[in-house]
Amino acid sequence: MAPDAMRTAAHSLSDARPLSYWLDDPGKPEALPALTGDERCDLLVVGGGYSGLWTALLAKERDPGRDVVLIEGHEVGWAASGRNGGFCAASLTHGLANGVERWPEEIGKLEELGARNLDAIEETVARYSLDCDFERTGEIDVATEPHQLGELRAWHRRTGELGLGGLEFLDRDQVRDHVDSPTFLGGLLDRRGVAMLHPAKLVWGLKEACLGLGVRIYENTRGLGLARSGAGTAVRTPYGRVFARDVALGTNIFPSLVRRVRPYTVPVYDYALMTEPLDADRLASVGWRGREGLGDSANQFHYFRLSADNRILWGGYDAVYPYGGRLDSSLDQRPETFLKLAGQFFACFPQLSGVRFTHAWGGAIDTCSRFSAFYGTALRGRVAYAAGYTGLGVGATRFGAEVMLDLLSGRETERTALRMVRSKPMPFPPEPLAWAGIELTKRSLARADSHGGHRNAWLRTMDRLGLGFDS
Numbered sequence: 001m002a003p004d005a006m007r008t009a010a011h012s013l014s015d016a017r018p019l020s021y022w023l024d025d026p027g028k029p030e031a032l033p034a035l036t037g038d039e040r041c042d043l044l045v046v047g048g049g050y051s052g053l054w055t056a057l058l059a060k061e062r063d064p065g066r067d068v069v070l071i072e073g074h075e076v077g078w079a080a081s082g083r084n085g086g087f088c089a090a091s092l093t094h095g096l097a098n099g100v101e102r103w104p105e106e107i108g109k110l111e112e113l114g115a116r117n118l119d120a121i122e123e124t125v126a127r128y129s130l131d132c133d134f135e136r137t138g139e140i141d142v143a144t145e146p147h148q149l150g151e152l153r154a155w156h157r158r159t160g161e162l163g164l165g166g167l168e169f170l171d172r173d174q175v176r177d178h179v180d181s182p183t184f185l186g187g188l189l190d191r192r193g194v195a196m197l198h199p200a201k202l203v204w205g206l207k208e209a210c211l212g213l214g215v216r217i218y219e220n221t222r223g224l225g226l227a228r229s230g231a232g233t234a235v236r237t238p239y240g241r242v243f244a245r246d247v248a249l250g251t252n253i254f255p256s257l258v259r260r261v262r263p264y265t266v267p268v269y270d271y272a273l274m275t276e277p278l279d280a281d282r283l284a285s286v287g288w289r290g291r292e293g294l295g296d297s298a299n300q301f302h303y304f305r306l307s308a309d310n311r312i313l314w315g316g317y318d319a320v321y322p323y324g325g326r327l328d329s330s331l332d333q334r335p336e337t338f339l340k341l342a343g344q345f346f347a348c349f350p351q352l353s354g355v356r357f358t359h360a361w362g363g364a365i366d367t368c369s370r371f372s373a374f375y376g377t378a379l380r381g382r383v384a385y386a387a388g389y390t391g392l393g394v395g396a397t398r399f400g401a402e403v404m405l406d407l408l409s410g411r412e413t414e415r416t417a418l419r420m421v422r423s424k425p426m427p428f429p430p431e432p433l434a435w436a437g438i439e440l441t442k443r444s445l446a447r448a449d450s451h452g453g454h455r456n457a458w459l460r461t462m463d464r465l466g467l468g469f470d471s
Ligand SMILES: Cc1cc2nc3c(=O)[nH]c(=O)nc-3n(C[C@H](O)[C@H](O)[C@H](O)COP(=O)(O)OP(=O)(O)OC[C@H]3O[C@@H](n4cnc5c(N)ncnc54)[C@H](O)[C@@H]3O)c2cc1C
Pocket: 046, 047, 048, 049, 050, 051, 052, 071, 072, 073, 074, 075, 076, 077, 078, 079, 080, 081, 082, 083, 084, 085, 086, 087, 088, 089, 221, 222, 223, 224, 250, 251, 252, 253, 254, 255, 257, 270, 271, 272, 315, 362, 363, 364, 365, 389, 390, 391, 392, 393, 394, 395, 396, 397
């Protein structure tokens, strides 16, 4: 970055608060008391993010008589569910391209189930009056390099031939008519497949809805271990135990209580900035009347969107894997990434020069080698888990919750019959191999971005094996 641009970027960040904009909200509910003593229930849900809360809510909706307890190790929504970009996508496969590549024979079904899942989220938001700024705006993938434009055109043709996606190709003028940046060369618009929402308000709304249906929630209650107990399972917590017939784990990137699940995911830190609210003139200079979410098409991509009060969230680009898969809250703040992101923001929107960032934060993403979630059971089918959403879990966690409940019920459903649900990703190797492989992949992806999209021998091998690394 040129010294002037660096100074501008640094200045724009000088007042930024080091926490998620979404969680820095006066509406944030107080944490509920921790569990003390023993509890008994039909279903214990571990984890108070979207995964756990959807599981608890859907369990009660399926059977209101079921006794459901949820334990959260810290506070509901403090982790990825309270820090994400708020892009709530229909895709269950980390985007259509990933799904077509990995499950070509069932992609039609996966797309249908994903669309139904997003419709069901919208209905739930309406039914429980969840005040989470849900807007079904759609999303535009923009090309900022000539090779990306070619790729978008080819992908548009291919999805048309496959009868999937219903995507609209936008040329340079059309995309800039939606959102004006001198860097945009064209785009693909998906009008129905993505909604924007306030991530933390969704998680808090789901918590309220669960409590309203009679779910008992304990915060600051970490599950320390699970073991068979009679026909069910006992979960130890710091001040008590929970005896449950069934257990559902929505613990995302945190060490799974089922040890053999751990090698399937690695934490990848992803970062975002939030601007101050744009005034009417500044907003008019960008357009954005459709309020779509946007992402650029590079391997190291940015995602960006408007909030309800017309701030711009700008995130992505760096994907940081800490050696050994270390989870460490000091990694939530990364000034060198914030500086880079701010510089790239002003390169994208030079007309917004002078805008300031009010918040800068990061969070760990549960990355797996196939990018889309995997599912399974343990302890004779009495414990179910879903993890590995790899940066696209805002919508897909509701589907994962349905899968966990299906698996616990022991019944085959249209979800559990899917090859995507029955198969697992390739686990990550132990260190130092994981670090070496991830670093090589990251460098190769960055090189591809600056060399016309050309994928080197390492990336082509990974592609052939159906492996990858993403945030
Ligand atoms: C910066 C960032 C941007 C993102 N942007 C998007 C986006 O725009 N769109 C999108 O679709 N996805 C996005 N994601 C990913 C998305 O946020 C996640 O996929 C989703 O929130 C996962 O929900 P979850 O409930 O599985 O996990 P989490 O929200 O991480 O919740 C898991 C919870 O389990 C608790 N827990 C763990 N272990 C235990 C235990 N032993 N006992 C008790 N509790 C436990 C944790 O404390 C935590 O609260 C983003 C993620 C990040 C970090």
